Amino acid sequence: MSEHDVILHQTQSVCPECLRRIDAAYRLAPDGGIFLHKRCPQHGDFRTPVWRQGQGLPDFRDWVTERVPAPPQQPGHAADKGCPYDCGLCPDHAQHTCTGLIEVTRRCNMACPVCYASAGRDDAGDLPLDEALARLRGLRAVSGACNVQFSGGEPTLYERLPQLVAAARDLGFGLLQVNSNGLRLAEEDGYARRLREAGLDSVYLQWDGPDDAVFRKLRGRDCLAFKRQALRRCAEAGLGVVLVCTLARGVNDHLVGDLLRRAVRLGPAVRGLHFQPAASFGRVPWALDQSPRLTLPDLMLALERQSDGMVRARHFHAPSCEHSLCSFSAVYAREGEGLSAEPVGATCCGGNGARLDNAEGARRSRAFVAGHWGAPQPMPDAADAFSRFLNASGADRRFTVSAMAFQDALSFDVERIRGCCIHVVVGPGKLIPFCAYNLTARNGQPLYRGRAS
Template sequence: MTRRPLPYRTESLCPVCLQRIPAEYRREGPDGVVVLHKVCPEHGAFAEPVWRGEPDFGSWVRDKTPSHPRRPFTEADRGCPFDCGLCAEHGQHTCTGLIEITARCNLRCPVCFASAGEQAEPDPTPEHIAFQLDRLKQASGPCNVQLSGGEPTIRNDLPEIVRMAKERGFGLVQCNTNGLRLGTEPGYAASLRAAGLDSVYLQCDAADDAAHEVLRGRRCLPEKLAAIRACAEAGIGVVLVATVAAGVNLDGVWKLVEMGLRLGPQVRGVHFQPLSSFGRCPWRADRSPRVTLPEVARALEVQSQGQVRWTDFHPPGCEHALCSFSAVYRRTGEGLELVRGASACCDCGDTPSAAEGARKAKAFAAKHWSSPEEVSDGGGGDAFDRFLASAGMAQRFTLSCMAFQDAMTLDVERVKGCCIHVVSPAGTLIPFCLYNLTAFDGTTLYRGRF
């Protein structure tokens, strides 16, 4: 397996002017923190920590055989990251296609990658969303789909949009939501399940409301708990998704896991997203309470008193290794037990295959996060419980973490390996971090430019 000794060079963008500039990863200080350094000829030097602690950075990062887009929509001209659509030089085809079906929202979160609710454009028509779904299918085949926004449940025709996606044969149809409508409107979750919704990606930052006041602008945990109950009754799997910031909720990551476990098998896992400063954010990218992947892994180990360990976690087989980690556990009466050989990533040989990693990542999401089919076992329990029991999934629980890139941490090499793509209004596919990237003054690289 090819390892990456430090220092090593890549390219990044200037956080002021968004021009491509050389960059280098270096190990610094007695604790061996890995820092991304870059210099813009016009705006000077920038440095940002990207890796604090174990596992060792050099052993975690490795080369991978690319899996190029099935159907590129743009030509390579100016070079990455300015030719996205995707171009033929992109190193990973789409695993998850994200479609923003509204810019409206019923929250105004201080932290919002989409800056939702600010001068919201009219919602795209159903016909236009159908066009975006068709373009995604042309580009990537039956990948997974996440309906996002803004807040997707603002749209009263969300069930019809879910049906459109299911009719096109996508492997997993998931809704990215704050849960407010799900938790307050009787029968709403059931209507989404009847339309074919597989999974809810539920914004939930902590097991108490202090973090929600900082990150979401208000206390909203009761509504989120009600949303989880509604999804359980409807037979929709739920993944709790937490933005993590130092001094805000890093010290409570295990409490959130414990809450998810207590809520029952309808909660399929917890997904952590370290704070990235793009879109609407109270912290500029060079001054944010940033945490790195190893810090989240270590926090889970320490706070769980060793029930989970950082050595449980694996780099991804799909996206770039610096982007994420994951592990699969079995629920026990006392907590969690690692399921060996059940990782979401591929088993890596000398040169891991991005294509095989993508295949396993898509199958993993569909298997571990999706809703049930009706399965009759002749016994008691609702359809969700019967499905989980028959599929052997009732006790499975995933822990994962994805570190998105902002203007300080963007690495062109990582971008080329991205498998999570936003379907733009023009029907082109843009890596998630690039689509949401903003300079210090709020200038965007792609969002709002179609």
């Protein structure tokens, strides 16, 4: 830490060695880099890059917006030890559920070198159907008509998945989405259609680059051919698809522009391209302090430079749902095989420097994701201008570019986790913020995963 660093904001984090809660601060270095600094009395100092300034990039102080908290109406756990140790959610959590994530299996038909769930290399089985249904009912009771993502492992290996999707549709949830590597969707004729007929809206399709060289590094095998087949089958079935790219510095960060152009050309079934800069939890082939991490501004700048200006850093907005440092997005109109010169209409974001109400932000985010990422369908709630915009500009005519920066033990910020709106359902009515659920110490010891009930 330099004596010339400027403290921008003070918060709390955890020690990456022992997961003890400790004080932390965002500090601006003389070179324009912003780092999260923290000190554990037992394990010493830690410094992690989280933002960068300059070159037309958004200023940290303008990007981070003050929020009006929206605590859970039905907390599942008392506030006792303090964040992040009371997840359930506790009464001190500051944001409603936008997406409830249900891991239906630990099994996987791949064993990727990078896997946040560490799936595919053990004998752990499926979530019993009665437990899966109980979690759905509990989620509906405490979080209302939020969006639902079925995950794993590889959720398409869960043989009762169509039945579970139909049950979620009957319960009146918003968007129903499956997070998939695409292998079964590609190989089994009619499977995508079965899921669509059950009520599925969207597939969150793992897609890390424009060529197989990237897949071999991150997934351990060639994947492009079956990914394309999976996309074709989803399009034929009427499912919306979001391509999801795990991004690692030195592996595929130089290919984001190429991937963007190809994603747009893949056609209207592809609703958007979503980037997830690699975080160090689950199974990764690097040490925590050697993580090939990219900040959100790093990605904004790479997209602008590599797309020849098709998208620009100034196009992107902070979220109105999760914490400002967690994500960005912009929505464009499709124009031939390209995108409009400027973003169009509203997005699920819309941070504009004003004080934001978390409850309204969550509502807008749920509405946007359900109306844009899923299969074409009219939205029932068209009473306001935002909903009318979504109805009037069909999903097949829009394309979203977005990113989510997950937190690991080095970048963890208690304020960010309290603002999380993506909640893993670990029991009936028991929810844990995604990054808290996946948080692991340097030695691999989890805070929650595999220990929650």
